[in-house]
Amino acid sequence: xxxxxxxxxxxxxxxxxxxxEALAGVTFTVEAEALVAVVGPSGCGKSTLLNMLAGLLLPxxxxxxxxxxxxxxxxxxxxxxxxxxLFPWRTVQANVEFGxxxxxxxxxxxxxxxxxxxxxxxxxxxxxxxPHQLSGGMxxxxxxxxxxxxxPAVLLMDEPFSALDAQTRxxxxxxxxxxxxxxxxxxxxxxxxxxxxxxxxxRVVVLSRRPARVLEVVDVALKRPRTEAMLGEPAFVQxxxxxxxxxxxxxxxxxxxxxx
Amino acid sequence: xxxxxxVGLVLALVVAVPAAAQGPQKVKxxxxxxxSSAVLFLGAERGYFKEFGIDPELVxxxxxxxxxxxxxxxxxxxxxxxxxxxxxxxxxxxxxxxxVADKGRxxxxxxLTALVVRKDLHDNGVRTMRELKGRKIGVTQIGSTFHYNxxxxxxxxxxxxxxxxLVPLQALPALNDALAARRVDAVATAEPxxxxxxxxxAGVTIVQTGDTFPWQIATVMYSAKFAKDRKTAVAFxxxxxxxxxxxxxxxxxxxxxxxxxxxxxLTAKYTGASPDLIRxxxxxxxxxxxxxxxxxxxxxxxxxxxxLIKAPIAEKDIVxxxxxxxxxxxxx
Amino acid sequence: xxxxxVVDRARxxxxxxxxxxxxxxxxxxxxxxxxxxxxxxxxxxxxxSPLGVLGAGVEMLRSGELVGHVVTSLGxxxxxxxxxxxxxxxxGLAVGVFGVAEAVGTPLIAATFPxxxxxxxxxxxxxxxxxxxxxxxxxxxxxxxxxxxxTYAGVRHADPLLLRAAVSFGAxxxxxxxxxxxxAALPMIFAGLKLGAGTSLLLLVAAEMIAANSGIGFLxxxxxxxxxxxxxxxxxxxxxxxxxxxxxxxxxxxxAVIPWKxxx
Numbered sequence: 001x002x003x004x005x006x007x008x009x010x011x012x013x014x015x016x017x018x019x020x021e022a023l024a025g026v027t028f029t030v031e032a033e034a035l036v037a038v039v040g041p042s043g044c045g046k047s048t049l050l051n052m053l054a055g056l057l058l059p060x061x062x063x064x065x066x067x068x069x070x071x072x073x074x075x076x077x078x079x080x081x082x083x084x085x086l087f088p089w090r091t092v093q094a095n096v097e098f099g100x101x102x103x104x105x106x107x108x109x110x111x112x113x114x115x116x117x118x119x120x121x122x123x124x125x126x127x128x129x130x131p132h133q134l135s136g137g138m139x140x141x142x143x144x145x146x147x148x149x150x151x152p153a154v155l156l157m158d159e160p161f162s163a164l165d166a167q168t169r170x171x172x173x174x175x176x177x178x179x180x181x182x183x184x185x186x187x188x189x190x191x192x193x194x195x196x197x198x199x200x201x202x203r204v205v206v207l208s209r210r211p212a213r214v215l216e217v218v219d220v221a222l223k224r225p226r227t228e229a230m231l232g233e234p235a236f237v238q239x240x241x242x243x244x245x246x247x248x249x250x251x252x253x254x255x256x257x258x259x260x
Numbered sequence: 261x262x263x264x265x266x267v268g269l270v271l272a273l274v275v276a277v278p279a280a281a282q283g284p285q286k287v288k289x290x291x292x293x294x295x296s297s298a299v300l301f302l303g304a305e306r307g308y309f310k311e312f313g314i315d316p317e318l319v320x321x322x323x324x325x326x327x328x329x330x331x332x333x334x335x336x337x338x339x340x341x342x343x344x345x346x347x348x349x350x351x352x353x354x355x356x357x358x359x360v361a362d363k364g365r366x367x368x369x370x371x372l373t374a375l376v377v378r379k380d381l382h383d384n385g386v387r388t389m390r391e392l393k394g395r396k397i398g399v400t401q402i403g404s405t406f407h408y409n410x411x412x413x414x415x416x417x418x419x420x421x422x423x424x425x426l427v428p429l430q431a432l433p434a435l436n437d438a439l440a441a442r443r444v445d446a447v448a449t450a451e452p453x454x455x456x457x458x459x460x461x462a463g464v465t466i467v468q469t470g471d472t473f474p475w476q477i478a479t480v481m482y483s484a485k486f487a488k489d490r491k492t493a494v495a496f497x498x499x500x501x502x503x504x505x506x507x508x509x510x511x512x513x514x515x516x517x518x519x520x521x522x523x524x525x526l527t528a529k530y531t532g533a534s535p536d537l538i539r540x541x542x543x544x545x546x547x548x549x550x551x552x553x554x555x556x557x558x559x560x561x562x563x564x565x566x567x568l569i570k571a572p573i574a575e576k577d578i579v580x581x582x583x584x585x586x587x588x589x590x591x592x
Numbered sequence: 593x594x595x596x597x598v599v600d601r602a603r604x605x606x607x608x609x610x611x612x613x614x615x616x617x618x619x620x621x622x623x624x625x626x627x628x629x630x631x632x633x634x635x636x637x638x639x640x641s642p643l644g645v646l647g648a649g650v651e652m653l654r655s656g657e658l659v660g661h662v663v664t665s666l667g668x669x670x671x672x673x674x675x676x677x678x679x680x681x682x683x684g685l686a687v688g689v690f691g692v693a694e695a696v697g698t699p700l701i702a703a704t705f706p707x708x709x710x711x712x713x714x715x716x717x718x719x720x721x722x723x724x725x726x727x728x729x730x731x732x733x734x735x736x737x738x739x740x741x742x743t744y745a746g747v748r749h750a751d752p753l754l755l756r757a758a759v760s761f762g763a764x765x766x767x768x769x770x771x772x773x774x775x776a777a778l779p780m781i782f783a784g785l786k787l788g789a790g791t792s793l794l795l796l797v798a799a800e801m802i803a804a805n806s807g808i809g810f811l812x813x814x815x816x817x818x819x820x821x822x823x824x825x826x827x828x829x830x831x832x833x834x835x836x837x838x839x840x841x842x843x844x845x846x847x848a849v850i851p852w853k854x855x856x
Contacts, residue, residue, distance in 0.1 A: 055760070056760060077760075079760045085753050087754060087771070087775070089776075089850070098758070098771075099762065101767075102764075130852045131852070146761075332819075347819070349819040353635060353636055353637030354635040402805075402814050403814075425805075427803070428805060428814075429803055430802060434803075438722060441721075443722050568818055
């Protein structure tokens with residue numbers, strides 16, 4: 001499924017009536033089965049964009065859409081959240097089944113599907129555990145399994161590994177790539193970590209600071225599957241430096257600004 | 261150091277001088293602010309207690325039971341109120357309270373309490389205690405004089421205590437409300453509530469206690485500590501006997517006349533009640549304040565049979581008329 | 593070694609649990625009390641002995657009197673509690689979910705909540721009679737308010753992230769209420785239940801003291817009227833046992849229903 005973002009604008013109004021323009025005409029596309037990262041300075045509206053793709057927010061101007069066949073019952077998107085957003089009162093299995101419940105799937109079907117994705121994300125044996133009994137990495141796996149279970153056309157990931165420590169993060173990135181190789185979903189991956197973006201993605205959309213617009217879409221000329229050795233390759237370094245150069249001045253200015 | 265001494269001396273004088281002075285002795289007297297306490301209001305007003313060196317300090321209570329408790333704790337010296345199971349339990353529990361003189365009897369023609377039946381039931385034929393079998397009768401509390409009344413009404417008809425259902429409603433006004441609202445079938449209550457129910461057409465009196473069975477409903481009582489001070493205790497009795505005789509002659513013997521009206525007026529002054537209501541509420545008592553012989557003992561036997569007091573109490577363990585006898589001897 | 597050792601600063605933070613002191617303390621107090629009553633300084637009327645209270649309790653148990661009172665009181669409390677809890681949760685949910693209900697409900701609740709329910713008792717007796725209805729009604733009211741307020745707070749404070757997540761997976765309004773708001777509110781609902789349990793006990797005793805001829809509150813009042821202080825103590829001990837039992841039961845229930853509450 002192709003993702004189209006065309007001239008999207010979003011303005012927030014705060015309690016005092018002051019308006020803040022978050023997005024000012026953001027335009028880019030994501031090809032089907034591609035893994036595209038979106039990076040930008042802090043507070044530039046990356047999450048806002050993702051929420052709009054999920055249907056949780058509406059743009060003030062512009063359009064967001066999907067191109068491609070979508071069979072009935074299959075949702076266009078499913079989201080993986082930075083803070084995991086697991087339901088603490090549901091077991092791992094029940095969490096994974098949540099979207100399937102809302103889609104009206106019968107119990108037996110739900111069980112079968114959830115079991116498949118629990119295995120896929122390496123959660124075998126933890127079905128009856130509660131989120132509070134799991135480590136951060138495990139929790140995010142549940143989040144990923146939950147999103148994958150509903151078989152969305154596009155997977156939206158909002159800084160999914162930011163809340164994890166660096167070691168777990170790296171392992172989870174590898175795992176996600178493995179899962180993506182096997183399921184071949186279109187993924188829109190928001191992150192503020194440039195190295196992560198370059199290592200994971202086919203292309204990186206670089207946003208400016210507020211009011212955000214697309215500065216450049218940087219291609220990543222690395223083969224798949226990605227390996228750790230590629231971290232030193234010139235293609236990697238070039239892409240990363242290019243992105244950093246774009247962002248650096250933006251980041252400086254954003255830092256000096258008062259928080260929104 | 262010297263200043264401390266001076267202050268101490270002054271304080272000692274301040275305390276000692278009044279104690280040394282020969283004023284009348286203060287006696288705390290617990291009463292209800294009702295017509296039934298008229299004999300004591302009379303004594304206080306006419307100075308009968310002062311005559312014998314007693315200065316009565318009236319302490320008002322809302323019900324009989326708290327007076328018994330205050331006597332037990334020594335908060336008051338003398339109490340003048342109804343005899344309840346609670347009082348008997350205090351004595352049975354090892355804290356002496358002495359019943360020393362008559363302060364009210366249910367007596368023929370001097371009815372204090374009555375059994376009032378709902379008007380609609382009365383119209384449908386419920387005219388005696390027998391027809392109240394299995395029905396609800398409102399009383400103030402379990403262990404109260406009203407409870408005792410109902411027990412005795414039942415006995416007179418040869419019925420058992422369990423033949424009616426007692427509903428305790430705590431206060432006399434609540435009994436009227438319950439009867440008017442048809443929540444109970446009859447109430448055992450006192451004036452002026454009896455007249456109010458009849459006037460409102462809510463109830464009809466079917467038993468007058470005094471006419472049915474006379475009994476020693478209220479007495480004068482001494483706290484254990486007060487009883488030990490023989491001299492003062494007898495002096496109080498002298499004042500009481502004098503008040504009792506005046507009360508009997510003015511109110512009970514005549515039932516009208518200037519002396520009667522005078523007592524009505526001073527009772528109105530103390531209680532704030534209307535003279536019409538007061539006229540109906542004067543209790544009967546012996547002219548000299550003597551008790552009905554053996555009635556206290558009979559009461560404790562009845563309460564014990566209801567399992568509401570631990571053991572029956574022998575009269576000698578609770579009644580002490582010696583103070584009264586001594587006082588009467590010296591008064592003659 | 594010539595180096596200076598590290599100073600143990602942690603001792604100040606230590607707090608030992610003293611399990612022995614717990615038991616000995618309570619038992620010692622009761623023993624002291626028993627001794628005091630034996631000396632005869634204080635008449636048995638004023639201070640019944642613990643053994644005497646125990647004996648009276650056993651006697652009342654054997655005669656069936658105790659069971660009768662306890663069963664009556666329990667019946668009233670359980671019914672009133674159930675009604676108040678269900679009503680309170682329902683209203684709290686409605687007010688938390690629907691804007692109109694919130695606009696209408698919150699000022700109403702704020703206005704009626706501070707009224708001491710004991711003060712309403714005579715009014716309730718007037719309207720509903722001196723029978724069971726008025727007693728159960730006052731208990732229901734007393735439980736309703738903490739339940740409604742706590743449920744409302746629990747619902748309002750449901751993690752917005754979880755609500756967004758649920759919506760992103762296609763949850764409609766009813767699903768949101770059932771699967772996110774209600775479970776999220778459960779800890780606060782249980783807090784309300786514990787509050788309500790205490791209130792219902794209080795109101796039960798008050799109601800039974802005004803117009804009843806059975807029940808633990810009646811037992812206490814009756815014993816007071818008759819100056820049977822030993823029986824009075826039995827009633828008081830019963831009430832505190834009831835309070836303890838309800839707290840224990842609710843805590844166990846909470847642990848069973850909210851297994852996820854333990855957060856490390």
